[in-house]
Amino acid sequence: MALPLDTQRVMEVCAQYGSEPDLATYASALKPFRIVCRCGQSFMKAWSKLQQGNPALCVPCARQQAANKLRAKKAEEILERLDIAMNAYQATMDRTSYSGTKKKFTYTCACGEKRSDQTPETFLRSGTIPRCKACHRLSMFGEGNNHYNPKLTADDRQQRRLQPWYPYWDYEVKRQAKFTCAVSGFGGSSRFVREVTSHHLYSYKAHPTLRCIINNGVCLSRDVHEEFHRMYGRKRNTFAQFAEFYASKTGMEFSRPDPLRGKV
Numbered sequence: 001m002a003l004p005l006d007t008q009r010v011m012e013v014c015a016q017y018g019s020e021p022d023l024a025t026y027a028s029a030l031k032p033f034r035i036v037c038r039c040g041q042s043f044m045k046a047w048s049k050l051q052q053g054n055p056a057l058c059v060p061c062a063r064q065q066a067a068n069k070l071r072a073k074k075a076e077e078i079l080e081r082l083d084i085a086m087n088a089y090q091a092t093m094d095r096t097s098y099s100g101t102k103k104k105f106t107y108t109c110a111c112g113e114k115r116s117d118q119t120p121e122t123f124l125r126s127g128t129i130p131r132c133k134a135c136h137r138l139s140m141f142g143e144g145n146n147h148y149n150p151k152l153t154a155d156d157r158q159q160r161r162l163q164p165w166y167p168y169w170d171y172e173v174k175r176q177a178k179f180t181c182a183v184s185g186f187g188g189s190s191r192f193v194r195e196v197t198s199h200h201l202y203s204y205k206a207h208p209t210l211r212c213i214i215n216n217g218v219c220l221s222r223d224v225h226e227e228f229h230r231m232y233g234r235k236r237n238t239f240a241q242f243a244e245f246y247a248s249k250t251g252m253e254f255s256r257p258d259p260l261r262g263k264v
Contacts, residue, residue, distance in 0.1 A: 007026065010023070010026065010047055011023075014035060017037075017055055017056040017057050019056045019057060020036040021033065021036075022035065022036065026047070029048050029051075031046055032044035032045055033045070033047070035056055037056075038057070038061065039061055041058045041060075041061075042058075043058045043059070075098065078098075078101060078120055078124070079093075079095055079098060082123060082124070085123055089110060089129055089130055090110035091131070092107065092108045093105065093107040093130075094107065094108070101120045101121045101124075103119060104116050104117065104118060105118075105119070105120065109131055109132040109135055110131070110135060111134065113132040113134070113135075115132055118130070134168060134171075165212050169198070169212050169217065170198045170217075171193070172214050172217075173214060173218070173219055174193060174196055174219050175190075176219075177196075177218070177219035179191075179192045179196055179219065180196070180219060181219060181220050181221040182219055182220060182246070183220060183224045183246060184221055184249075186221040187221065195222065196222070197221075197225050198218070198219060198220075199219075199220050199242075200217060201216050201217065201218060201237075201239045201256075202216055202239060202259065203234075203235065203236050205235065206235070210259055215257070218242065218256070224249075228242070239258050239259065
């Protein structure tokens with residue numbers, strides 16, 4: 001027995017999918033009638049099928065919609081996993097920047113710095129910690145480090161430069177010099193970060209108040225750094241020694257102000 005006609009409901013359901021029903025071909029709820037899909041293609045489908053939840057779309061559009069729903073479901077699952085991973089380190093992610101597991105997205109480190117240098121796949125498969133470079137360097141010191149030695153005293157850690165601020169000082173000296181040796185000109189970009197070193201103009205041990213002053217550091221290539229210490233030793237080095245060394249190597253005066261005189 002044919003079900004009663006419900007043309008108003010047919011129009012409402014088709015409108016939800018952006019399709020247009022041809023009511024002139026609608027004779028019975030059990031008989032297929034013509035529908036113009038949102039893509040412009042015509043197809044036949046019975047009202048009883050639409051009542052069962054079948055979409056008012058042609059086959060290609062219906063498949064595309066099903067695939068989009070599946071992708072959206074998987075994306076939501078991935079976003080939930082990312083949220084859990086981020087919250088564990090007090091970081092937050094920008095959900096609007098997510099466009100796939102292999103594409104970089106934006107997150108905010110616990111310190112407030114925004115980063116876009118990782119992919120969801122890196123975080124979820126490799127266990128990468130969502131931190132900026134500065135926070136990562138700080139995390140390498142103290143009890144969080146695998147090589148942490150609880151037997152060392154505070155003085156031992158000072159002398160061995162095992163302090164949270166030291167990697168920041170080291171990197172900042174290099175960054176401000178654009179990773180370029182002040183004497184030889186070696187370097188020039190961040191890819192040389194491991195091939196250049198930060199030298200204290202006033203020695204670390206003899207001048208504790210200048211240890212973390214950025215202007216008390218100068219970026220040198222490893223060869224130049226070793227050459228300086230071969231000439232002047234490794235104890236009680238001074239600004240004057242480096243100025244003399246710089247002038248002998250470059251033929252120019254070292255123009256940096258003396259950090260010990262407060263001209264920083």
